[in-house]
Structure formats: structure tokens, C-alpha cells
Amino acid sequence: MQVGAVAGRRNASPLRSAAEFLIANPRLETRLSYRKQKEAALSNSEFSHVFISEFFPLSLTRRRTAAESPIAVQPVRLQSGSRAVAAPETVCDNDPLTEVPLTGNEVRKTFLKFFEERGHRVVRSSSLVPTNDPTLLFTNAGMNQFKDVFLGLEQRDYNKATTCQKCVRAGGKHNDLENVGFTNRHHTFFEMLGNFSFGDYFKEQAIKYAWELVTAPEWFNIPLEKLYFTVFGGAEIAPRKKLGTDKDAAALWVKVGAPKDRVIAVPGLKENFWAMGDVGPCGPCSEIFYDMGPAASDQGHTDCKFGCECGRYVEIWNLVFMQFNRDANGTLNPLPKPSVDTGAGLERLASALLNLGDPYEWSNYDTDLFRPLMEEAAQLTGLDISDGDEEVSLRIIADHSRAATFLISDGVHPSNEGRGYVLRKIVNRALLNAGKPEASLLSVLPGMVKAVAEHMKDPYPELIEAVQPISAVLRTETERFIRTMKISLGKLSEEIGELQKTEEEWRKSQTGFPVRRVHLPGIVAFKLYDTYGLQRDVLEEASRLRGVEVDWTAFDQALEEQRQRGRASWKGAHKDAANPVYSKLAQTFKTEPDFYFGTSTQDCRIESIVTKAGAVNEIPKGTEAEIVLDRTTIYAESGGQVADTGGFFDKSGALEVAEVRGAYYPVTGLIAHRIIAKEDLRVGDRVSTIADPIRRARDMRNHTATHLMHAALRNILGTHVKQAGSLVAPDHLRFDFSHFAAVDPSEIAEIEQQVNEEILKDLEMRTDIMNIDDALASGALAFFGDKYPEANVRVVTIPDAASPRGFYSKELCGGTHVARLGEIGVFKIVGEQSTAAGVRRIEAISGDRALAEYQRALTTLRSVAGLLNAGEDEVAAAVERQLDATKQLEKQVETLKRKAAGSQADDLLEQVREVKGVKVLAAEVKGFDRESLRQLVDSLRQKLGSGVVVLATADDGKVALITGVTKDLIPKLHAGKIVQELAKMVGGSGGGRPDLAEAGGKDTFAINSTIGRVHAILDRLL
Ligand SMILES: [Zn+2]
Ligand SMILES: [Zn+2]
DSSP states (O other): OOOSSOOOOOOOOOOOSHHHHHHHOTHHHHHHHHTHHHHTTSOHHHHHHHHHHHHSOGGGOOOOOTTTOSSOOOOOOOOTTSOOOOOHHHHTTSOSTTOOOOOHHHHHHHHHHHHHHTTOEEEOOOOSSOTTOTTOSSOOSGGGGGHHHHTTSOOOSOSEEEEEEEEEOOSSSSOOGGGTTTSSSOOSEEEEEEEEESSSSOHHHHHHHHHHHHHOTTTTOOOGGGEEEEEEEEEEEETTEEEEEOHHHHHHHHHHTOOGGGEEEEOSHHHHEEESSSSEEEEEEEEEEEEOOGGGOTTOOSSOOTTOTTTTEEEEEEEEEEEEEEOTTOOEEEEEEEEEEEEEEHHHHHHHHHHHHOTTOOSGGGSTTTHHHHHHHHHHHOOOTTSHHHHHHHHHHHHHHHHHHHHHHTTOOOOSSHHHHHHHHHHHHHHHHHOSSSGGGGGHHHHHHHHHHHHHTTTOTHHHHHHHHHHHHHHHHHHHHHHHHHHHHHHHHHHHHHHHHHHHHHHHHHHSSOOOOEEEOHHHHHHHHHHHOOOHHHHHHHHHHTTEEEOHHHHHHHHHHHHHHHHHHHSSOOOOOOOHHHHHHHHHOOOEEOTTSOSEEEEEEEEEEEETTEEESEEOTTOEEEEEESEESSOOSBTTBOOOOEEEEOTTSOSEEEEEEEEEEEETTEEEEEEEESSOEETTOEEEEEEOHHHHHHHHHHHHHHHHHHHHHHHHTOTTOOEEEEEEOSSOEEEEEEOSSOOOHHHHHHHHHHHHHHHHHTOBOEEEEEOHHHHHHTTOBOOTTSOOOSSOEEEEEEEOTTSTTSEEEEEEOOSOOOSBGGGGOOEEEEEEEEEETTEEEEEEEEHHHHHHHHHHHHHHHHHHHHHHTOOGGGHHHHHHHHHHHHHHHHHHHHHHHHHHHHHHHHHHHTTOEEETTEEEEEEEOSSOOHHHHHHHHHHHHHHHSSSEEEEEEEETTEEEEEEEEOGGGTTTOOHHHHHHHHHHHTTEEEEEOSSEEEEEESOGGGHHHHHHHHHHHHHHHO
16 A cells, blocks of 8 residues: 555645735634744744645645545655745745645554554454453553463464554553643543564564654655654663663664664663563563654754653654563563564654644644544534633543543443543543533533544444444533532632632732732632532642632641541540449440341340349339340441330240330440330340341341442532431431532432442342451441441441442441342432531432332322323323313402402492482492402492492401492591491401401401491491
8 A cells, every 4th residue: 555655735825925824814813822832933934834834724634545636746855954844935836735644544544554464463452441450440552452462371363463452541550631631642542553473573573664664655754854763771670680772673773774873772761661560571662753843842942852852752653572571589581482562652643744744733633633523622612722721621622522432432431430430530621621511511522422433433433323322421421510510610619709809909919910810728629629529630620720729738638637537536435424334334244236147036144124223133024124135136226227126035935025115325335125024024034035027127228228328429429428417217218418409309310220220239238347447448438427446347338349449338337237239129219308508318218118109109190190080191281281270260260250249239339328428338248258358349439439338248257347438538538447446346356548448357246237337437427
């Protein structure tokens, strides 16, 4: 395949001057400002070249194949040592940029093709999740999948291979996450090209291959003046064991054609020596460096030499020669079959080849592996790709979207630990850079997944089908982000706003200028972390985006102090004042708890009987007392779990000698049973203890369910969730925990879902006894409110083989638990509320109680559906219809009432009499409530035009009385005064405005006579 000889991009642009370029493409201006730092070091003639390279943005740049090319064009090579830039006048007529870069896909294909043609098996990339390698979080190099082959543990039917390996470096030892976006070469996800020899060829052939692929005109065709070759320069391999310079490699490079002065021996272990571990295969490396040219220097160096770390010299390929096997003593034994492992980062190689055609493109992010994704991200977020800061965000989104897409496609799901946690961090960081936590954010990552899949479908066709499921995962994760970040980021903004105000004022007073640089005190940051669940890395990224510096030293100190406080409160036994009888007994004696192993046991000795009178030797039948046994199966209330109930029985188990109503620890180690004696009892008697097994089974289900829910809360809401209180009873469980917001219905559903999924796994619970330090070190959660002994604490574990921690939940706990999770049956949350500021309470049920609840709810639903004559799914709609209908009817009733009042008004008008020339209507009416009576008075007043209306009615056993006076009569009459007089007669009181007044009364029998008195009263008042 001939790919190096490139068809030229003949672009006969008529534009000639820099100014013309600028006018033709205004975007350049802003993009230029982003590069101003680098350009500052360049001269004017170089400056005009920037316009030219900008004028052909990469997305337009496509290599034409020889077949497409109208004329075969010899590649034009940059001259060694020259500025490699044509004068502006000659640019357009004789374009030197005929070297159109290979696309990322083409670089990948070319590399694999080269080695395939040379007898290598093209092996698919292995998963990002390493199989059977617990030492590795993610696949991070091409050789990972061949580790056992190199170690001689596995045979393959080939001994030469080439791959393009998906890699992730984030979390763990190789953590590049925080650098991504700010540098040209850091990525979370990247592809590593490589060729491998398993005891086949060695140094000489490996160097020959690399040389040919990199320099041959028909392959990558990189000119010699752009290349440097390093070899191992000697170092102490193990204490007092020195290995000399790799002269073989140096000679081999010269032999294939490298100029002597370009082959450089680098001493030390850091750069040019590779080892699989402290013991095992190892050997020297040789690296190929590419010179990006002075424009790529981060520090504006114009003529620095090779070895400078300013970004100009970039390693593009590392050849590892596995030559030795290092034993435990550090001795290097030559491997019988030396091997080769090489790695060339695809993104770096692509950017070197891009730079070859255009010295002003030097970043991996300038290549077509990223640029189209950044443009897509700009579309989705509205960020401006030509703005320096916003471009960083777009780089981050592009990079992280690639990582998230490939990680989820390889089966990693966001979670709070291990790989899932790294994925969550990556997703969070992408979202933080995509904008504010608002609904529009929901479409960003799914949109990016589509773009990544579209862009990478050639080498990874499996991505296209995975777009839907991956988007669904990211959508859920975005929803989660929006939910928790809205509040916690809001708090952060609040804090920053406050600080900005004060700091700004202070600076202004000092300097006369407002400075918007803010330092967030560590204690404030810690509060956001501890109370609002803002994870440290999120806090870091969010602060950066807001131009805030966090005092991490103080933060770490606050974190450590909290740990110390926690440690202190976990240690040390109870020191409550106890009944002296028990304190004395506890000095020599402890009750042995048998309740972890069952609910009944025999032959327990009565050690002590305590009544109101104190310790006694015996009690008669019927006495209430507290009894201490040498051992018992009755669980004593502790750790939130209520006590068992049950009984003491005789040896045969048939005769109940005492009813046990509960049990507790009066002092540590001693269990007192609250009993009512059914027979005479004395110290030294032997009894059997039986705890109510049904009640106990319910307690155990609820207790284990509490542990499951606690873990689910931390997984779903965040690890800031801390237990603040807990009750485990037979009929329900109650769990209080710190959280800053209400747990919304979708979160509740997610918690229920997760807990029930764990129940379905039906795993066996594990209990270990260990000392408290080991327990806490193993990751067990402890509840601050509880005191634990130093030694022999119980650690209850719900295992999870798939988790890197090895467990789903691990808690210090003295309670009783189910043996297998399946015994819980089903788990249901029934209530969520706030109990104090920042403390939420969840109530839940499990097992038979939950089943009963589901049955009850379904029965109710069915009967309601039956009443509504609707299907169960249509109940809500049917009820809504009914409510609508009721409203309609109410309106109709209102109208009818008004009409009825109107017609009754006409009848009543016939009862009008005149008193001293004033029309007076006084009547008792029936079937009116107060409101409609008021309306009736009103309409009668209007109909009278001028006059007084007094109406009374008996409403619900009480008198309602209303008086209306038309406006013209107000100077003479006051409705309130009239009503006051009348009210007395019905045994009540009242009053009101001059035109309208009301009264109530108790004496409904007096209505008639009161109405009869109205005329006389008015006669007096007028
Ligand atoms: Zn430099
Ligand atoms: Zn517990």
C-alpha cells in the first residue's frame, strides 16, 4: 500500500495578503488570541503563515487517494533547519502544504497494515476491563493482553502480533485526569499501536521495522531532520547491580540509517528501562522522538536542543526489548527467548504527521481524532471553540466522551467505587465543563456518544449498536448529576459569591482595583464535601471553572480531624450509671449471647433476680422482675434493633416458667430479661430460653434490609450519607441519615430497585469477629452514635464478588441478620421525611409485611377500579374525570340555587310592608345556608330599590340572621344595630356594616317571634 506519497491539496486561493485572509475568515481573529502566547515568539512572516493554516481548518482537510488525484504530486518536504514556511506571496501559487495529513483512521490502518504485511497477526483490541489481572484498574498498554504470553504461561498459534489497543489512564497509578484539556497530549482514553514478538525477532528486526515504517517514503515518510532516537544509557538495575549502555541498539539505529548525532543514550531507569514488576521480564527501551518545531514550544523557545521538555520534542514510539528475567535477588538472567513489545500512541503519531504538513498544528486536539468531536461539543453546549478557556472545556468534553463511551461499551457502569467511580468522575467532569446543571445538559453526553460512535465506527463497528444503551446510562448519570449538583453547586456558588464580595472590597481598599480572584477556605470546602456531598474532584473542577483556589491543606486537615473525632467516638465502652447490683455482678460475670445462632437453647442458669427491692434469691409466681442468665437466646435491645420477646421454659420445654417481655444491657456484657414469673423462681434454677421466632425473623429481615438500604443510599445519593439513627422493629425499619435535600421519588425508586436486586442475588451473609482497628481499616462502616469495644467487634458483610472491594456492604454491627439475602423476600420504602435540618428519615418494610402492603394496595386499587368501572391502569384518569364531572355539577347547582333564590325573592316581595314610609321585608326562609341567604338578601335589596330586608333561617341547628339596608337609608338606619337587637332574641350575637350585617344564634324556636318583632323595632328606630 502506498500511502506516504500524497496527492496534493491544490488550493488555488486568490487571497493573497494576511488581511484578506482575515476578512475572509473572521473566526481566525479569536482563535489567534488563544495562540497569542506561542505566536509572541514568532516573527511577522511566520505570523502570516498562521492565517494560512487557519484558512484550511482540519475538518476540511482530506487526503485524496492516488485514484482521486488528477495529477500525481511528489510530496514536498520541509527543509531541515529552515523555518519551513514559504513567503506569503508564494503560498497560494505554489502551495507548500501539499502534504495532507493522514486521518487518525488512516494512521491506525497504515500501522496495522505494515505489520500484517510482515507476518504479524492483527489481534483485536482487548477490553478496557482487564481480564484476570487484579493489579490493573484499566487496560493501559498494548502488552496487557499478552502478559501471560510474555511470561510463558500461555501459548498462542502466532508469535508475532500487532494491535491497536484501547487504553484508559485515569485513577490509580497512571492518573492523567486532571491534566486532560490543559496539555496537548494527556488523555483519559487513547489508542496504543504496537507490534509484538513473542520470542521471534528481537532488537535488530524491531529497529528495522520501526525505521522503515517511520521514514520510508511509501509509509509515514517522516524526514530524518525531524527524528531523534534514544537508547538505554546504563543504570543501577538493583542495589549494586549495574547494567551498561545498550550499545547494540545504538549501533542498530546507525546501521539502518540514523545519523550518529541523532542516536542518544539516556542514562537512568526512568526513561529507557522497562520492567513488568519487581520480578519478571524486563529490558532496555528505545524511543523515537519527533520534533514538532519551535512553534510547539510551550515556553516560546526558538532554538532549544533535543532533550528540552518544553513540548517541542514528542515521543512517538517506544520499543521495549524484553531481554532479561529479574529474580528476587535483583539478578538479571538473560531470557532464553527475548521478546519485543512496542507502543506508539495513535493520537501522538497522528499529531506528528499533522505537524509535518503544518508546523502550526502540534496538539493531539488539532487532529481529526478530536477536532470534529470538539466541534460537535460546541454545537451541543453553545461553548465557543475559538475562546481559549471554552476550548479547554470542549477538549475535556471530547476526551471524556470518548472515555465514557468506550468504558460503558466495555461493561463499566458508574458507581461509587473502583472502575465505576473513575467513570463517574470522568462523566462528572465532562458535565461540569458542559455548563450549568440544567435540563438542557441532558442531551449533551448522549449527543457526544453518537458523534464518537459515528467517528470511530470504522475500527469499532460494535459502537453503533451500543449508542442507545450507552446514551441511556449517561442520561441517567446526567439526571443524577443535575439532581445533586443543583443544590451542592448552588451552595458553592453562594459561598464563592460571598467571598468574592468581601475579597473584592478588601482588594479594592488595598489596591484601588477590584480583583476577582477568590480563595476558598479549606473549612468551607470541607463543609461542602461533608454536608453537601460535593466530591473532592468535582469541587476542584467546579472551583477552577469559577476561578477559585481552594485551600486543600486546610481541607485535608479538617478531614483528618473528623476522622480522629470519629475514631474517638467509636472507641470506649458505655459508662452510664447503672443499677449497682448489675455493676457489681458485671465485675465477675458476663452473659453469653446465644442469639446469633438461633432462637432457643436449654440449660441456662439463673444468675441473678432483681426486683424493685433489689437483688433477691427467689420470687413467687406472678412477680415482675429482671433476671440475668449465664447465657440466653433472647436478643437484648441494642444497635437500633428492638429486643426479642419470648419465655423461659422448664427442661421439657412444655411448661412456661416466665414470660419474657424484653431484654436490655444494664451494663456492658450483661443481659437483663424483663419477665413475669409464671412459676416460683430462684437463683440457680435451670431454664430453657425461647425467643418468638416469627418476631425474630421479621427483625432480622429488617436489620439486613437496613444494611442494604444504607449501602444503596451511599451508592445513589453519595458517600456523604451518614447514619444518624436507626430502628429495627418487627413491623418496620426506620433509618435517619444526613442528606441535604429531600430524596425524590425517582431516587426512592432507584434505592428500592437496588436493594431488591441485591436480595434477588440471595448471597450468603458473612460475620467476622476482629479488633476495631482492623475492622475500620477493612472499610467497615461504623455508626458514630454507637460505642464499640476495642476487640471482638462483629463485622457484618454483604459480599459482592464483582466489586473491587469485594463487598456490597460492610458494617460494624451487633444485630441479628438473615443467613441469606433471599430470606428478606422484598423491600419497600413507605415514607420519606425530614426530621431535623440536614437529616432525612426513611421508613421501610420487608418480607411478609411488604407483601401484605402490596396486597392491600392492589386490593384497594382493584376495588377503586371496580367502583369507577375502569381498568387498574386507568384509575387515575377515571378519578380525574369524576372530579371534573363533580365540579361541573357544583357549578350547575350554584346556578340553580341562584335561580331558586331569585324566584323565592319574587314570592317574598309580596310580604313587604311599609313602616313610616320605608319598605320593610322581614321573613323566615327555609333551605338556605348562610352564603345563599346573603345572596338572597342582596337580590331582594336590589329589587326593593329602597328599603330594609331581614331574613332568618335555621341552618344546621343554628340561627342565621341577615339584615340589609339600601344605601339611601343608611343616614337613618344601621344594619349592624338592627341585627344586634335581633340577635339577642335568638340567643346570639352579631354585627356588621351599615348596609349589611349578620348574626348567629342558638334558639331556632325563637326565629318566628323575632321576625314578628322586626317591624316594631324599625318603627322605633325610624
Ligand atoms: Zn524547549
Ligand atoms: Zn446493623
